[in-house]
Amino acid sequence: MSLTGMQIFKYLPGAKKAEGTNCKQCGCPTCMAFALKLAKQQVAIEKCPHIPSELKEMFCEASKIQQHEIKLSHTLVTGGENVMYRHDKTFVNRTVIAVWLDSDDKDFDKKLEQISNYEIERIGEKFKVDAIYLTGKNLETATKKVEAKSIAAISEIAPYSIVKGKDFETIEKSSQQALAQNKKDIILELEYGNKRLQDIVEELTLIRRAAIIKRYEPFTYPVMVKIPRDMDTLQIAASASVLLCRYASIIVLPFFNEAILSTLFTLRQNIYTNPQKPLQVEAKVYEFNEPDKNAPVLLTTNFALTYFAVAAELESLPFGSYLVVTPSDGMSVLTAWSADKFTAELVARSVKNFELAQKVNTRKIIIPGLLAHMRDELQEAMPEWEIITGTIEACQIPEFLKNG
């Protein structure tokens, strides 16, 4: 992690009112201004004649890249991570999910078509296969075909170097060689070979520690792992899930399988959600299936997961409905309630601001079953509405509404 302006400022003469305070030799009006610029790397550290060697060392160390971002296509980058655990800050670039395809395969076009047609949507996000790992003799033709489908092609002829090794040491040596040849864009490949998954995870973890904590250059690149072809589909799902959590930047699946992909995309969506910023949707009144003024009204929080679970059910109904989504900082129903982000007063205010009473004729609002204990409180805050306790699970909503 890089140094902040304040951390830098502490070492400058301005902070100690020492000789050279705000001397302007660096071109900045004050030491503080210089510190802030330096933190953003907008000025060279050498510009300041008073920099203590201690700060210089710290700064150089902190400026070293932990993991390089490598471009796999115009839109896809891999690497660029800067923490060991997602709760330390967040993971940055989602694990690339690739499928292996042989360019000499007689069904190449058909298989490519199948892969490029794959798309699923979950919590408002669409997922497609990110990349195809190509082998065989027709790499150039195959690469063109793959890229024409807006999918990244990974192969030996890609504009970056793929540095392979069977373990930590061999990758370290190969990577040093590549660096000595002045190669800039590198992807490390840890070869699965006959190793057990736990051995692979161990090597990946050590490589990630060397990159993130030690900023040790040979390992500061994304790591690719190809899953062997002789596992069954459930074992592939298991191995790929562990690799996704434990430090593979690119996972190459041995063949195309929809169930594996939809499972992995879902896990990836979970692991790469920024823990400081839960997925949320806009707080407003949502309409489903062109509701008329007498359609039922439901209410919940703006946690994306809650919203999409309820929305999917309301969409599936043969009649229209409204969903009032309250501003709750993206917290789920119970979390929002315990954090005071779902109070009777707040709900009443939202309903008023959304002008719900003008939108609908009905005067009934259905609240989440998990908040049954809040019913009376809400009723008191919104006397013009009848508050009805709904279901605990979203999947019970259709039955609840059908039964009136």
Place this chain on the structure above:
Amino acid sequence: MGKYGRFVKNNSLFFIKLTKGYLIFNIKLMDKSLLSFDIKEKIRETKLGNLKIGGASARSFMRENDNIARPLVAIEIPYTIDNTYPEVLQTVWGCDKAEQMLEKACKSEADIISIKFNLTEENIDGSISDIAIFLKNTVSKISKPIILRGANNDAVDLKLLPFLAQNAPKQCIISFAQESTYEQIVPVVAKYNHLLVLRSPIDINLAKELNILSIDKGIAPENILIDPDMGGLGYGLDYGYSIIEKIRQAAFDGDTMLNMPIIAFIGEESYRAKEAKSDTFDTQWGDYKERAAMWEISGACAMISAGADIVVLWNPQSVQAIKSLLKGENK
């Protein structure tokens, strides 16, 4: 490079053989011990019969301190098959009666058998005598270690769990007590010397607080298992994942009130998800039966990666896949 020369390797010395002469440089390799993470304390070790739970001084899948974590796999069967039990699992088991499933589960590779007493406030009182017979005639014949689980309803669990603790045929894991029930449940479980699962709502501080309060009520620290009440794949799994990682780190840092083994009821959470039990999805979501197993497998793998010591599963196919993964049989 090929144009100018080629690499020649000689132990740690590397030469670039140039067309004219050699460029020699010595590669210094990294000292791998610099990469070991500080693990001050190991996880508290608990025994259930001959089964060792916890005790690792290493992260999942890592050889650290000459040690490797050995996560355990439990298979869970409901006491009775009701209409909430996913149909797809009845297909996988190849039967629709709880007794038959239990019989098959006992022959599976699972390390632990978990029985979920899915009773309601309406039928709990009428079921107690049947449960007594079930414990005496069926549970007593199970040779594997056992988890006896309540209904996750305070009113039911306050009646059921003390009864199970008192009448269990051997030392078991009783699951679970939480903030609203621990005062009544802990003393009984402690009296009969069972292990107890303590559930707290995905919060490291609340987990610690409940451990401390329960120890005050008489349970030994080595008889506690932590359940951080995580969500399943696609439904908030990330929160539980990070809490497990944080609890595990606190334990390695020496927090003796958070160093108990962690248990994750991932089966139950996985099969709450529509994706794992409904065949109404578009074909792009994949084969329904395959997805039903993968949904649980993937969630369980994430929990094990984060540091869970026991994953409780519902699908026998997942048990097989995860056991072979842990044994290293799938490579």
